[in-house]
Amino acid sequence: MNDGVKNMKMRQAVMTEPGNILFRKVDVPQVGDRQIKINIKNIGVCGSDIHVNHGKHPYTSYPVVQGHEISAEVTEVGKDVEGIQPGDKVTIQPQVVCGKCFPCLNGMYHVCEELKVMGFQTTGMASDYFVVDADKATILPESLDHEEGAMVEPLAVAVHAVRRVPSVEGLNVLVIGGGPIGNLVGQAAKAFGAANVVVSELSETRLKVAEQCGLGTINSKDEDLSEGILRHFGDRKADIIFECVGSNFTVAQSIEVARKGSTVVIVGVVSDLTEVNMGFVQDHELTVLGSAMYQSDDFDGAVHLLNAGKINLKSLITDRVPFENYAEAYSIIDHEKDRVMKVIIAMDPETI
Ligand SMILES: [Zn+2]
Ligand SMILES: [Zn+2]
Known part of the structure; x- marks a missing residue:
């Protein structure tokens, strides 16, 4: 692992305008004390992403890095992070909230007045690595593979x-x-x-x-x-x-x-x-x-149901697309609407 090395580069997919995805090499971000660095493995494409691709998402401007349904492996943890180790399989709760408004102060942070969602109003996870506050991570059971891990968010x-x-x-x-x-x-x-x-x-x-x-x-x-x-x-x-x-x-x-x-x-x-x-x-x-989005309890509830073997995620995956062909996910969805359910992007094409 070269994670400690400064200026290490990674791939990142950027939607520059509706329907146009550009790949760039950017620096791998550094980990803060309460943050973790994750190596993204799979990304799920969802209905809201499709709206962004069509320029029809009312609260998203361009350029935008998409990706809010992901599965990843932790590669580095900040010095104040507890309970998460390198090697853990995780998914991320993609909400960024203000912590000060009425909903935030009354147990409803998922409908924060200033809510930002990664991949829409703030940088998403369509990159090899991502650095995020550790409290946004949910550790996934080893029994789940990374494709299933990327579907824990919609299950939440x-x-x-x-x-x-x-x-x-x-x-x-x-x-x-x-x-x-x-x-x-x-x-x-x-x-x-x-x-x-x-x-x-x-x-x-x-x-x-x-x-x-x-x-x-x-x-x-x-x-x-x-x-x-x-x-x-x-x-x-x-x-x-x-x-x-x-x-x-x-x-x-x-x-x-x-x-x-x-x-x-x-x-x-x-x-x-x-x-x-x-x-x-x-x-x-x-x-x-x-019903809007979820809280971390709902991610825990999702993992609980998966551990109990009560949810079939695999049957929902109809298509797998390598990261470098990201745009193909959208053309499949546009052209074969009736056949497609969940399209999964694979960072490593070998895993398809
Ligand atoms: Zn979604
Ligand atoms: Zn708030």
């Missing part, structure tokens, strides 16, 4: 979403949208004791993957969602509905198919102003909740 999104509800134990859960987040919300709900979990989705691939992960399915292209709900859950219908798409149509739908007294959790990132039937919300006495 799912764990957080399920935890927005007091309990899912014994309940009927409907997930609208079977992409990586919807799938993981479904798997997390099941792992937390939901009686029946059903995913509604249009894409054949995503329906197949949901089935592989032990979830019930409704092909909403062929079956009316309300009928699918009756088929799976009977008259009791869904107790909890997780909306994991974020489109106007599915957000409105998540309210319309709700049973009286049920809960709707909006997990999908909604970019438009959506018309929903608030009369229905009132009359059906629905509970409508939002």
